[in-house]
Amino acid sequence: MAEVQAVKSLDTVKLISHLLDRHYGQQMADIWNVGLNLALRITDLLSIRFSDIQDERLLLKEGKTGKLANIKLNQKTIEIIHRIKTEHPTHLFLFQSFRNQRAGNVPPAPVSRRYVSRAFSLIGEDVGIDLGTHSMRKTRGYHLYKSTKDIAR
Numbered sequence: 001m002a003e004v005q006a007v008k009s010l011d012t013v014k015l016i017s018h019l020l021d022r023h024y025g026q027q028m029a030d031i032w033n034v035g036l037n038l039a040l041r042i043t044d045l046l047s048i049r050f051s052d053i054q055d056e057r058l059l060l061k062e063g064k065t066g067k068l069a070n071i072k073l074n075q076k077t078i079e080i081i082h083r084i085k086t087e088h089p090t091h092l093f094l095f096q097s098f099r100n101q102r103a104g105n106v107p108p109a110p111v112s113r114r115y116v117s118r119a120f121s122l123i124g125e126d127v128g129i130d131l132g133t134h135s136m137r138k139t140r141g142y143h144l145y146k147s148t149k150d151i152a153r
Helices: 010-024 026-038 042-046 075-087 099-103 113-127 135-148
Strands: 057-061 068-072
Touching: 010 026, 010 113, 026 042, 026 075, 026 113, 026 135, 042 113
Parallel strands: none
Antiparallel strands: 057 068
């Protein structure tokens, strides 16, 4: 896989969110915004079910490490989750694929990692950054360190 970069400018972070919304829809912008706030690996982010969210906390078993993550959700993330739940009350996954709804007997599934990766990559070309799904984690880490100077966080 190609190496991706953190987005170091907050204006560029907002621009990426806007471009994702404009070119790929609100769901892709939501993936970017929630991914920035949670800093989870893309497979863990896409596998979030509404049942994993309880009282402003996300309880999730991480796929790579097998650890149980108990993450306190910030206000922006809570607002996005509530909006998605209101708009799609029958969805099981936070980022559920709309393709499966048209298929009939196919069980619900989240948006694919490949689709998200391709969208991020194309938007990255537009803004001149090597953007990928891991860019959300790198961007979160970069800005958290820049604001606190605490490498342990």
